Amino acid sequence: MGERKRLSADRRKEENKSIAFAKLLNVPTSPRKMRLVADMVRGKEVFRALGILKFSNKEAAARLEKLVRSAVANWEQKNERKAQDGELYISTIYVNCAPMLKRLRTAPQGRGYRIRKRANHVTVIVDTIDNKNNTEA
16 A cells, blocks of 8 residues: 555544444345435434434334444443433434345246345444534534
8 A cells, every 4th residue: 555545544544533433234225215214313313313213113223223322332432421311413324335136036938037135334423412513613
């Protein structure tokens, strides 16, 4: 690796040390379905978002709830204190496509229909609400 790339990678690693995030990779549901659930909690306070996810009847909500809890636990570990009600919010949440599994399904007259089994990667970043107010001012 060249020096410029190494310096850039080191700078990116240092930035990641200060933020609390969690990733969920290769979730076997389509990205579109997961984005519907992610849009419900984007920008919300963490404990309110957990309540929304707990009572949502979508399958992706249970996986996302577990991921948000993991991000909160990561924040608590980095800051060495418990998160209080109204302190954290979901600053960033995004869903990317994962590699697709391509399968063939038998069809009439000797044909084969292609089935695409989609998957996704989800990333959740939590931050404190006072940081949100400082960046807006």
